[in-house]
Amino acid sequence: MTAPEHERPVPAFEAVGLARSYRLEGVSVDALRGVDLRIDHGEFVAIIGPSGSGKSTLMHLLGCLDRPTSGILRVNGVDVATLDDTGLAELRNQAIGFVFQSFHLLGRTSALDNVALPLVYRGVGRSERRERARRALEAVGLAHRLDHRPSQMSGGEQQRVAIARALVGDPKVVLADEPTGNLDSRNGQEVMDILTELNAARGVAVVLVTHEREVADLARRRIHVRDGQVELDERDGVGGSPQGVSAQGDPAAGRREGP
Amino acid sequence: MRTAEALRMALEALRTNRLRSALTMFGVVIGVSAVVVLVAIGTGAKEAIEGEIAGLGSNIILVVPGQVGLGAAPTQSRLDLADVAYVRRVVGDPGKVTVAVNSGEPVRVGRTEVFATVTGTDENMPHIFERPLRRGRYLGETDVDTRRRVAVLGSEVADKLFGDVDPIGRQVTVSGVRFRVVGLYAPVGATFGVARDQEVHIPVTTAQRLIGLPRINGIAVGASGPDEIEPLRQRVLQGLAARYPGERFSAVTQTQLLGTIGSVLGMLTGVLAAIAGISLLVGGVGVSNIMLVSVRERTREIGLRKALGARQRDVLGQFLIEAVLLTTIGGVLGILLGVGGSLLIQALSPVPAAITWWSVALAFGVSAGVGVFFGVAPARRAARLDPVIALRAE
Numbered sequence: 065m066t067a068p069e070h071e072r073p074v075p076a077f078e079a080v081g082l083a084r085s086y087r088l089e090g091v092s093v094d095a096l097r098g099v100d101l102r103i104d105h106g107e108f109v110a111i112i113g114p115s116g117s118g119k120s121t122l123m124h125l126l127g128c129l130d131r132p133t134s135g136i137l138r139v140n141g142v143d144v145a146t147l148d149d150t151g152l153a154e155l156r157n158q159a160i161g162f163v164f165q166s167f168h169l170l171g172r173t174s175a176l177d178n179v180a181l182p183l184v185y186r187g188v189g190r191s192e193r194r195e196r197a198r199r200a201l202e203a204v205g206l207a208h209r210l211d212h213r214p215s216q217m218s219g220g221e222q223q224r225v226a227i228a229r230a231l232v233g234d235p236k237v238v239l240a241d242e243p244t245g246n247l248d249s250r251n252g253q254e255v256m257d258i259l260t261e262l263n264a265a266r267g268v269a270v271v272l273v274t275h276e277r278e279v280a281d282l283a284r285r286r287i288h289v290r291d292g293q294v295e296l297d298e299r300d301g302v303g304g305s306p307q308g309v310s311a312q313g314d315p316a317a318g319r320r321e322g323p
Numbered sequence: 324m325r326t327a328e329a330l331r332m333a334l335e336a337l338r339t340n341r342l343r344s345a346l347t348m349f350g351v352v353i354g355v356s357a358v359v360v361l362v363a364i365g366t367g368a369k370e371a372i373e374g375e376i377a378g379l380g381s382n383i384i385l386v387v388p389g390q391v392g393l394g395a396a397p398t399q400s401r402l403d404l405a406d407v408a409y410v411r412r413v414v415g416d417p418g419k420v421t422v423a424v425n426s427g428e429p430v431r432v433g434r435t436e437v438f439a440t441v442t443g444t445d446e447n448m449p450h451i452f453e454r455p456l457r458r459g460r461y462l463g464e465t466d467v468d469t470r471r472r473v474a475v476l477g478s479e480v481a482d483k484l485f486g487d488v489d490p491i492g493r494q495v496t497v498s499g500v501r502f503r504v505v506g507l508y509a510p511v512g513a514t515f516g517v518a519r520d521q522e523v524h525i526p527v528t529t530a531q532r533l534i535g536l537p538r539i540n541g542i543a544v545g546a547s548g549p550d551e552i553e554p555l556r557q558r559v560l561q562g563l564a565a566r567y568p569g570e571r572f573s574a575v576t577q578t579q580l581l582g583t584i585g586s587v588l589g590m591l592t593g594v595l596a597a598i599a600g601i602s603l604l605v606g607g608v609g610v611s612n613i614m615l616v617s618v619r620e621r622t623r624e625i626g627l628r629k630a631l632g633a634r635q636r637d638v639l640g641q642f643l644i645e646a647v648l649l650t651t652i653g654g655v656l657g658i659l660l661g662v663g664g665s666l667l668i669q670a671l672s673p674v675p676a677a678i679t680w681w682s683v684a685l686a687f688g689v690s691a692g693v694g695v696f697f698g699v700a701p702a703r704r705a706a707r708l709d710p711v712i713a714l715r716a717e
Contacts (some may be wrong), residue, residue, distance in 0.1 A: 129630060150635065154632065156629075157631065185628075185632040190328075
């Protein structure tokens, strides 16, 4: 983010005219209608919008869980259109860590093995997996919960396990979908603290999707999505944004119309 | 993903749903054990019958009028003792040819009466058919020539009629005619359900008079070795064809009998195995069904795994291995149960059972194959799930 314009590093995400439509019972629904977006490594971004705004769709596209109907999406400089399903799976595995609203932990599996799961698909051996998972759990303050199952932990602890799982593969980006949505305010705060700390200490880009204003305010940049388009892209001015773009002046913000 | 990891995952999943896994496996267990047991019984029956045929005496050619085979109508015999003499000339060695006239007749001593197979034959019979003597003597040439009323008793007949008393020299009444017992055969057991120890042998000439017909039922020719059987058979058939142009005679060898009966029993075993195979198929459908339910239940898990980087082949492999594990564990249990069941049947009932390695190998192979075949559809469904939709599933 401190690099000058002419030698900007490869961004974590770069979207040009990103659109996604669904067919629901024969009717075409445009969930995302031409989004231009650039998120650099190390950023802390909140995607905020009311339900049905298309923010979840955007999140799924950024997470390579879904493919755009049209437009270009580059993740770490790789155009996702050039990847087959296997390539997308490997990209998810290598580059992205997910944190979900409902935690999505395997119920009958210990915290340690839950955290180690992404490494299974990377072909990492069992002992190394467990060692790395243990370190990831220690990093979120759960060194004492290694062998606990999700049902034996509080919601906050479960979400911290999920964060450890997102971190274990050393991803470039953590995508968090309403990470505090199922938590009380104290646990929610704890999870946000961890994400903030993660971003600051490790330089991992954090992109979180939320509809809560106070959660979004913890991010240094807030992308407001409405009706499938970026309505507003605002950054905290304090030495953060490159070339000091104001929200209204950002060329990516809400300029492009849907197809 | 490593294979060991996939295997561990699958075992974990099966352990998670213990009861369901056990019940699903049960179908395969029943199918596999049915295959093993039924094939064992079929094979056992075949071996037992072949053993009995072999016990008939080696290298014997049975010459009968008409055609012998499945579905052939029995033919009225037209052969008589002149034909026997003719066959003797054809064969060249009179000692290798014997004759049989069979009739079921009551045999009585005092007030004790048994029903026995009375066979009119000659002095060559016990040598060709290997019937060892326990006491007394065999029928002799003079007995046949002079139509003597003498008899050699099978061991069971002698036991019933005389008990512990030595029958040699005593009288028996066959169909109202008195015979003197001159010999007693050693027990030889049953062949083909024919209780040979319940036979009474008398001279063939005497038997023809007793029955009132000058016919004989068949001629038996003993070859001196396996290599001689076929040429001898041809010679006898050609000789009879020359003597009775246009008529059919059959010369059945032990090998032919073995072949015919073997193929019938092989077919029977095949049918049994097929029936058992159907139950294995039903077990496979059960596996498929449960795997589909499992995929549906674990949609969220599949979505999560995909989000974390599981490729289609990882998910496919996971569910396929689960299905194959279900059926192969079921297969191994089924084999154990089938082998145990066969041994139990063998021990507790007269039904013979022979466990064959090929039926065990086949049952195992088929159960693994059933797992792959019936696991593919659910596993593909899992592998192709859209991660976004799968993650949102209830």
